[in-house]
Amino acid sequence: DVKVTQSSRYLVKRTGEKVFLECVQDMDHENMFWYRQDPGLGLRLIYFSYDVKMKEKGDIPEGYSVSREKKERFSLILESASTNQTSMYLCASSDRLSNQPQHFGDGTRLSIL
């Protein structure tokens, strides 16, 4: 079974802090994704990566950056956290072909105070 592991289930940070969310997958998948999920809005794509050191902006990249130094690890960085970044963050991975299903971690519920 594919396992996508997110480093924290719950995280509380302060406004202005630099925040790192880590995600690791164990299935040698090429593609990795970061979403945020807010009530009534569904999942919104922040960034994705289709190879090591490659990244593409999603629909809402402002205020975020990512890093993919190794194939299995994809990190999301909030450069200077703000209260409107309080949300559920979900990481996913998928095989190379675009029609492959995405496998999700269980999310990090991030609160910015």
Place this chain on the structure above:
Amino acid sequence: SQKIEQNSEALNIQEGKTATLTCNYTNYSPAYLQWYRQDPGRGPVFLLLIRENEKEKRKERLKVTFDTTLKQSLFHITASQPADSATYLCALNTGGFKTIFGAGTRLFVKA
């Protein structure tokens, strides 16, 4: 831009009945459409994928239809059980690696 609409109201049904959830999309028809299940506090889990040239796909008690004329997919759970209670998300590929997800419909199955 491509949008997905799922019924935001929760669906309440009695155990043993068939649950039917709707996914409507705007603009162009995607090459394929996916359905996921999400339980509270967990990430979505993939259930089924249907391609544009497939009218219907089945997996055990699940059935998905895809009508490119109506720009709609229907997701059916037959002989529903309380364990089927969850939020169900529709997703479609917009080209390349990007997938957009609907906000989901919450299903409650009462015993």
